[in-house]
Amino acid sequence: MPPASTSYTTPATRRRITALALTLLVHLLLLFLLLNLGPASIRKKLEDRMPVTFTLMPEPEAGPKTAPNPVKSKNKSSEDAPPVPATVRPPAAVVEKTPPTPDLPFIKMSRQDYAAADIGNKPSTQGGGASAGAGSGKSSSSTYGPGEGPGGEPLFEADWYRRPTNAELATYLPSNAPRTGWGLVACKTVENFHVENCQSLGESPLGSGFARAVRQAAWQFLVRPPRIGGKSQVGAWVRIRIDYTESGAAP
Numbered sequence: 001m002p003p004a005s006t007s008y009t010t011p012a013t014r015r016r017i018t019a020l021a022l023t024l025l026v027h028l029l030l031l032f033l034l035l036n037l038g039p040a041s042i043r044k045k046l047e048d049r050m051p052v053t054f055t056l057m058p059e060p061e062a063g064p065k066t067a068p069n070p071v072k073s074k075n076k077s078s079e080d081a082p083p084v085p086a087t088v089r090p091p092a093a094v095v096e097k098t099p100p101t102p103d104l105p106f107i108k109m110s111r112q113d114y115a116a117a118d119i120g121n122k123p124s125t126q127g128g129g130a131s132a133g134a135g136s137g138k139s140s141s142s143t144y145g146p147g148e149g150p151g152g153e154p155l156f157e158a159d160w161y162r163r164p165t166n167a168e169l170a171t172y173l174p175s176n177a178p179r180t181g182w183g184l185v186a187c188k189t190v191e192n193f194h195v196e197n198c199q200s201l202g203e204s205p206l207g208s209g210f211a212r213a214v215r216q217a218a219w220q221f222l223v224r225p226p227r228i229g230g231k232s233q234v235g236a237w238v239r240i241r242i243d244y245t246e247s248g249a250a251p
Contacts, residue, residue, distance in 0.1 A: 149237035156226040161193040166248035172216040174209040183210030189225040
């Protein structure tokens with residue numbers, strides 16, 4: 001008969017024991033992980049967050065308000081303000097005195113000088129005739145007076161190179177023109193003895209249209225330019241008068 005202390009284990013019993021030991025070991029490992037890993041991660045998150053604190057202070061007791069000293073504030077504002085620069089007055093304007101206009105000198109003239117200066121005694125040419133020939137070296141006269149032309153230009157008497165005919169002048173007469181009268185124009189001399197830019201100066205009787213008729217017929221006029229010092233002054237202004245009579249028109 002075998003001894004009583006001898007134990008008999010089967011393979012199935014050994015497998016159960018091994019499985020139980022592995023299960024227990026797995027539970028112990030999981031418990032270890034939970035105890036060591038879980039609090040560390042929670043602690044780390046709590047340390048990363050900024051702590052928030054609140055401090056409750058008691059409200060100050062309402063006491064009597066002390067008015068600021070006006071004298072001190074005034075002194076303080078005056079001390080803080082920058083210094084005001086001194087006002088610089090501009091120098092007084094210097095008024096220049098206009099020098100007095102000197103009196104014009106009085107020219108004394110004798111009776112002979114007065115007689116020589118009297119233009120009423122000078123002979124005038126009839127019908128706007130020339131006072132100097134084409135080949136002479138004398139200066140053309142300006143009995144109408146210098147400065148009487150358009151724009152203040154000197155105005156000379158016309159020196160005809162060829163006088164216009166009655167047919168050339170009568171063509172521009174108005175139908176209701178008077179039987180007699182005259183027209184006066186001022187024309188500017190150009191090359192080849194022609195004139196241009198003629199302007200009416202006067203007529204008789206007024207409103208007769210004689211001055212306009214002379215101005216319109218002036219494109220046919222041939223006039224020598226005035227001569228000054230023997231030199232022909234092309235571009236100078238000349239005075240042209242045409243007389244209309246019952247027998248015809250003539251310069």
